[in-house]
Amino acid sequence: MYERFGPLVYSIALRSLGVRSDAEDVTQQAFVSAWRSRDTFDRRRGTLGGWLVTITRNKFADALRERHRDGRVLLHVAGGVAVAAPPAPPDRVVDKIVLADELARLPESQRLVMVLAFYSDLTHEKIAHVLGLPLGTVKSHIRRGLQRLRSRLEADGVAH
């Protein structure tokens, strides 16, 4: 589970806190907590990823309270400007990392098709031409890719 979800938890913590040592602490605490409360996980109520995201959010809030108790001000850097850290990982950070995680798990050619469809301004015909894939394959990759990303976001994300 750590190998599968470690990058998800760590990346959420890192993007929210902006400090590597703090993100490592939150990641450690989230997985220790998950191990100790593993009997409370009920797959009928949600996915393993969603359960871990919830634990990560709680550990993030704990870490923040601890910093405030210590009289330390926790800052994170957004666009080069230091601002007070929010009380929980912003929903958009969680969703962004969940999307990135699922995108990285697509089979390679489908992942490239989705990256080009999202970010390159190429039409699906051009994508097919560039990657040397049949048009039907590209259309199918796009349709299934969007469905898969959406399902994952609905299961493990927060802003839906």
Place this chain on the structure above:
Amino acid sequence: MSRTDPEILALRALGETAGSAGDAEHAGTCPYCRAELARLTELVRLARNEGAGECLETPPPQVWDRIAAANGTSAPVVPRIRPRRGLRPARPRGRLATGLAGLAAGLIIGIAGTAGAEARHRQHRAAVLTRCRPLPGGRLFG
């Protein structure tokens, strides 16, 4: 009632003018197709504006060492459930795929040279993403 081809809806969500004028009209009036298109469009907006524009980072090795020490175990955390479909290990990246990634990255960089600032920003993300290493596959319970 007939439904719009899901592939056409997906392409329209990406901003392409796919399908016929009839498809566009249907997607605007049929409640099911309209809702489906709205959901997909929102996903695309999220991905383009806020999402997926970076590679995930793997925690440094000492994090696992500390977790293992705290849990008194060297085995990863495991609620005893069976793996879901969709969490199977990623396929190993083959030579063909690596070639495709290089081709795609080169293409994006080529386009970026002639694009405006906003398009360049998106294309930079695309170039980064095509080079993201696949995450460690799903040894979910190993």
